[in-house]
Amino acid sequence: MMKRETTGGNRRAAVAIWVAAVAIAFFFAGMVFCGTVEIPADAVARVLFGDVDDAVVLTIVRDVRIPMALTALVAGMALSVSGLLLQTTFNNPLAGPSILGISTGASLGVAVVMLGFGGWLGAGLGCYAGILAGAFAGAAVVMFLLLLFSMAVRGNSMLLIIGILIGYLASSAISLLNFFSTQQGVHSYVIWGMGNFGGLTWERLGVMGVSVAVCLAGASLFVKPLNALLLGRRYAGSMGVDVRRTRNWLLVISGALAAVVTAFCGPVGFLGLVMPHVARMSTGTSNHVWLFPATVLFGGAGALLCAWLSVVCGGGQIIPVNAITPIISVPVIIYVIVNRKKL
Amino acid sequence: MLTLENLTVGYGKKVLLRDVSASLGAGELVTLVGANGAGKSTLLKVLSGDLRPLAGGVSVCGEPLAGVPRIKKSRLISVVNTDRVEADALTVHEVVGMGRYPYTGFFGRLGDDDEAVVYDAMKATGVEAFAGRNMATLSDGERQKVMIARALAQSTPVILLDEPTAFLDVASRVEVLSLLASLAHERGKAVLLSSHDLPAALDLSDRLWLLPGDGAMHCDSPADLIAAHNMVMSAGGTCNSPLDSLFTGRAVRFDVQRLDFVAALCK
Amino acid sequence: MKHIKEMVRCLAAVALVAAVAVSAGCRGKSAETSGETAVKPEAVNLMTEAKLLRLYKGEGYYRAEVVNPWDTASMLGAYLLVERGVEPDSVPEGAFTRIDVPLERSLVYSSVHAGIIDEMGAAGAVAGVADGEYFKKSPYRERIAGGGIVNVGSSMSPSMEAVVALSPDAILLSPFENAGHGVIERAGVPVVECADYMEATPKGRAEWVRFFGLLYGRGAEADSIYSVVRDSYDGLSEKVAHSGERPLVLTEMLTDGYWFVPGGASYMARLIQDAGASYPWCNDGSAGSLQLDFSSVYAKAADADYWLIRTYGHDMSLDDLRSVYLLNSQFKAFKDGNVFVANTAEVPLFEEFPFHPEKLLMEYASIFHPEVTGENLRYFKRAKGY
Numbered sequence: 001m002m003k004r005e006t007t008g009g010n011r012r013a014a015v016a017i018w019v020a021a022v023a024i025a026f027f028f029a030g031m032v033f034c035g036t037v038e039i040p041a042d043a044v045a046r047v048l049f050g051d052v053d054d055a056v057v058l059t060i061v062r063d064v065r066i067p068m069a070l071t072a073l074v075a076g077m078a079l080s081v082s083g084l085l086l087q088t089t090f091n092n093p094l095a096g097p098s099i100l101g102i103s104t105g106a107s108l109g110v111a112v113v114m115l116g117f118g119g120w121l122g123a124g125l126g127c128y129a130g131i132l133a134g135a136f137a138g139a140a141v142v143m144f145l146l147l148l149f150s151m152a153v154r155g156n157s158m159l160l161i162i163g164i165l166i167g168y169l170a171s172s173a174i175s176l177l178n179f180f181s182t183q184q185g186v187h188s189y190v191i192w193g194m195g196n197f198g199g200l201t202w203e204r205l206g207v208m209g210v211s212v213a214v215c216l217a218g219a220s221l222f223v224k225p226l227n228a229l230l231l232g233r234r235y236a237g238s239m240g241v242d243v244r245r246t247r248n249w250l251l252v253i254s255g256a257l258a259a260v261v262t263a264f265c266g267p268v269g270f271l272g273l274v275m276p277h278v279a280r281m282s283t284g285t286s287n288h289v290w291l292f293p294a295t296v297l298f299g300g301a302g303a304l305l306c307a308w309l310s311v312v313c314g315g316g317q318i319i320p321v322n323a324i325t326p327i328i329s330v331p332v333i334i335y336v337i338v339n340r341k342k343l
Numbered sequence: 344m345l346t347l348e349n350l351t352v353g354y355g356k357k358v359l360l361r362d363v364s365a366s367l368g369a370g371e372l373v374t375l376v377g378a379n380g381a382g383k384s385t386l387l388k389v390l391s392g393d394l395r396p397l398a399g400g401v402s403v404c405g406e407p408l409a410g411v412p413r414i415k416k417s418r419l420i421s422v423v424n425t426d427r428v429e430a431d432a433l434t435v436h437e438v439v440g441m442g443r444y445p446y447t448g449f450f451g452r453l454g455d456d457d458e459a460v461v462y463d464a465m466k467a468t469g470v471e472a473f474a475g476r477n478m479a480t481l482s483d484g485e486r487q488k489v490m491i492a493r494a495l496a497q498s499t500p501v502i503l504l505d506e507p508t509a510f511l512d513v514a515s516r517v518e519v520l521s522l523l524a525s526l527a528h529e530r531g532k533a534v535l536l537s538s539h540d541l542p543a544a545l546d547l548s549d550r551l552w553l554l555p556g557d558g559a560m561h562c563d564s565p566a567d568l569i570a571a572h573n574m575v576m577s578a579g580g581t582c583n584s585p586l587d588s589l590f591t592g593r594a595v596r597f598d599v600q601r602l603d604f605v606a607a608l609c610k
Numbered sequence: 611m612k613h614i615k616e617m618v619r620c621l622a623a624v625a626l627v628a629a630v631a632v633s634a635g636c637r638g639k640s641a642e643t644s645g646e647t648a649v650k651p652e653a654v655n656l657m658t659e660a661k662l663l664r665l666y667k668g669e670g671y672y673r674a675e676v677v678n679p680w681d682t683a684s685m686l687g688a689y690l691l692v693e694r695g696v697e698p699d700s701v702p703e704g705a706f707t708r709i710d711v712p713l714e715r716s717l718v719y720s721s722v723h724a725g726i727i728d729e730m731g732a733a734g735a736v737a738g739v740a741d742g743e744y745f746k747k748s749p750y751r752e753r754i755a756g757g758g759i760v761n762v763g764s765s766m767s768p769s770m771e772a773v774v775a776l777s778p779d780a781i782l783l784s785p786f787e788n789a790g791h792g793v794i795e796r797a798g799v800p801v802v803e804c805a806d807y808m809e810a811t812p813k814g815r816a817e818w819v820r821f822f823g824l825l826y827g828r829g830a831e832a833d834s835i836y837s838v839v840r841d842s843y844d845g846l847s848e849k850v851a852h853s854g855e856r857p858l859v860l861t862e863m864l865t866d867g868y869w870f871v872p873g874g875a876s877y878m879a880r881l882i883q884d885a886g887a888s889y890p891w892c893n894d895g896s897a898g899s900l901q902l903d904f905s906s907v908y909a910k911a912a913d914a915d916y917w918l919i920r921t922y923g924h925d926m927s928l929d930d931l932r933s934v935y936l937l938n939s940q941f942k943a944f945k946d947g948n949v950f951v952a953n954t955a956e957v958p959l960f961e962e963f964p965f966h967p968e969k970l971l972m973e974y975a976s977i978f979h980p981e982v983t984g985e986n987l988r989y990f991k992r993a994k995g996y
Contacts, residue, residue: 036902036905056912060908091429187866188866191867198904199864199904224451227441227451228444230429230430230433231428231430232426232428235424235426235428237413238391239417239421239444239445240413284432286430286433287432287437289451
């Protein structure tokens with residue numbers, strides 16, 4: 001009887017996780033020290049250490065930059081885990097919350113609130129609760145449809161296609177709403193659709209953080225079934241996994257994560273699709289015991305990177321998030337597709 | 344161990360097996376033989392609980408399969424099939440370790456006992472040398488052995504295998520079949536596999552279950568089957584012994600010398 | 611190999627057809643944008659403040675040129691205003707769109723233009739409008755509701771059939787609304803590009819009334835309207851210029867994550883400064899808006915004395931401002947209660963200021979220098995909650 005010690009793959013995974021953590025720290029600092037307003041580093045440092053002399057610098061650093069960085073961090077974690085759950089559940093490397101129409105459903109919910117009920121006015125004016133409710137409702141509708149179809153449809157690819165089609169339906173509904181709405185409303189919606197990590201107060205950030213934490217905790221309970229699903233539905237079932245129930249729960253959690261982010265930040269694309277792959281490639285394993293935390297950390301790092309780029313590359317303005325995420329993500333996706341055999 | 348009671352198996356309107364009764368006991372190696380489409384995979388899916396029978400029932404270790412809860416069933420029956428496994432980035436050790444799924448706790452951590460079972464399974468299938476390697480680096484044969492090791496690590500009395508030698512070269516085929524025979528004869532498992540490799544089946548199995556495709560299943564030991572074939576041949580018939588009935592209407596007949604099918608003109 | 615040759619031939623044919631189609635389509639446009647690129651040196655431009663409009667008087671005609679605001683070296687349109695039924699002795703060179711004045715059945719897209727047309731007494735010459743729901747004032751509202759004035763639909767995509775059926779003698783619209791009017795132009799209906807909203811100075815924009823006066827045969831009324839506007843404006847700005855301090859003024863608010871503030875050389879910045887206040891972005895050179903984020907605005911205007919916000923349909927209170935974005939409460943103007951809100955759905959701010967900037971100037975002066983004007987506010991109200 002011989003006891004196997006941890007294999008080399010785990011060591012690489014551990015290193016990768018440390019790298020991701022360092023990246024998070026690095027880009028977080030970048031977000032605090034860089035911004036649209038020129039503030040010398042020593043002034044920022046003074047504020048961080050409690051010297052609250054300059055009220056303007058204090059407000060900007062404490063109430064604008066740090067919340068924005070935290071929002072990006074939480075959003076990145078949420079979206080990438082959402083993508084990971086979907087990719088394993090559907091056994092498809094191109095699955096993600098945007099592709100399955102969940103983010104689009106959430107966007108439709110928000111569009112109904114913004115455009116249907118009073119345009120910009122309703123949206124801008126602390127109908128924040130309305131926007132949140134709309135996002136959750138929209139995501140819930142899409143998830144419900146997906147669950148419904150998952151009972152009728154056997155294969156995973158088919159369900160993915162149905163998700164894509166539902167997403168298209170939601171998009172067309174949004175277009176219709178836009179067409180019949182005021183110019184101001186449309187403009188508002190378009191801006192919202194570009195994604196935005198800024199604008200959250202500490203209170204709202206708290207709500208977002210707690211929601212995401214709850215979902216991540218729930219998702220982590222599924223590490224074992226997720227690993228089993230790697231072998232395929234039949235093998236997973238033969239090992240005792242309730243495949244249908246697991247798939248449903250994973251859909252719900254994934255959808256909830258996507259809805260939370262969409263509600264607070266608008267629809268942020270690509271991160272959910274790409275970051276799990278970055279985690280996979282860095283850790284070199286598909287074992288969710290390592291992949292799950294790696295996805296969480298790489299997701300946070302990736303979002304922080306995009307947020308930081310959106311701030312420093314804009315020349316005094318903040319570039320919309322959804323303009324940056326594809327630039328970072330598409331090369332990674334293409335690399336994954338081309339190198340499919342390897343991983 | 345595994346009992347088929349008046350089992351009718353098929354999809355929707357299409358019936359593949361009608362009112363079939365048979366049993367598989369501990370220590371037995373049984374091979375399921377038949378033409379493509381005769382119902383081998385379907386029968387295996389029903390026996391593993393993946394598919395509901397159209398009529399009749401299956402019992403495992405005395406209990407009706409339909410009523411056995413999931414986890415308990417996974418401790419009784421393990422499967423190996425030809426599904427493409429997307430586990431390229433998992434190590435052999437991790438894959439075999441998953442066989443302990445029904446026994447491990449929350450995150451699937453392997454205790455000392457589990458590790459022992461895993462090691463033993465890898466040794467029995469001859470893959471312990473690859474333990475740290477990623478599945479992607481293995482050949483088809485090695486990968487198949489890993490999946491068998493996984494099923495072995497699941498410590499179930501019944502093992503069902505759907506064409507386990509499908510993509511293997513000759514040497515691997517022999518190794519796998521010998522392994523399966525030893526699992527049955529030396530470890531007392533009830534092993535049922537489907538295969539196209541008739542000579543090996545006749546050589547190693549305790550019994551063959553033949554599916555001629557007419558809805559019936561013919562169960563017999565290799566010796567009895569060959570004897571029956573010889574009787575039919577000596578009585579002057581060709582192409583209509585139980586073994587020949589596997590491929591009625593096709594231009595092959597069973598040859599006792601080679602223990603395999605050869606080209607022939609059957610009427 | 612044969613397949614490839616076939617494909618190439620096919621592609622070439624498609625490209626040829628496409629090129630022909632594109633050039634045919636573009637021909638319609640070029641007639642509009644070509645024209646005089648230089649002003650005849652001997653003619654005298656009658657416009658004094660407006661920079662995007664040039665007006666010249668000739669023998670029996672007026673010539674008007676609208677400068678392209680996005681490329682001031684070229685023209686958006688050149689028009690020859692001739693009295694109906696009269697042929698001028700000499701017609702200047704160059705390409706023109708001839709307009710028979712005074713207009714009798716015009717199609718007007720902007721309710722602001724319609725408003726000044728009514729003020730000149732020529733409302734009867736408006737036969738059609740676009741975006742009819744924005745024409746809220748008499749006499750237009752009743753006539754639109756009664757069908758006497760035709761509503762051709764959205765200004766972005768009007769119903770061409772309705773426009774043709776109306777057969778207007780001229781269409782007054784803004785340059786970016788000029789989409790798909792090829793059909794109408796070929797039918798001979800003049801399209802007047804009104805770039806007045808792009809004027810960077812209040813008086814410059816108001817001076818366009820003189821052009822409209824000529825179009826509608828109310829030249830004298832228009833000139834007199836403008837004179838009053840100009841004199842009031844100049845008089846008031848002179849008064850507040852010497853009244854001591856110039857408070858710092860912040861405008862607009864954060865919407866959808868962006869804060870659009872007027873550029874330093876823009877209309878609003880000019881108006882603020884003429885009202886005796888100073889503007890945080892006065893050194894910026896752009897005539898349009900600056901798209902900023904909260905931090906950039908806060909860094910420059912945290913200490914602004916006054917904060918002016920225009921809303922549509924909502925009387926924003928300080929609590930509302932706070933709940934829309936918490937950090938709004940950090941501005942000095944907020945803490946001092948010097949936030950002023952104009953609900954443009956209820957007050958005629960947008961309808962009046964283009965041709966009566968002196969009213970808005972008076973409004974601003976009354977906010978920044980109440981001691982000088984002593985007037986009640988016409989558009990803005992102090993935000994509730996202080």
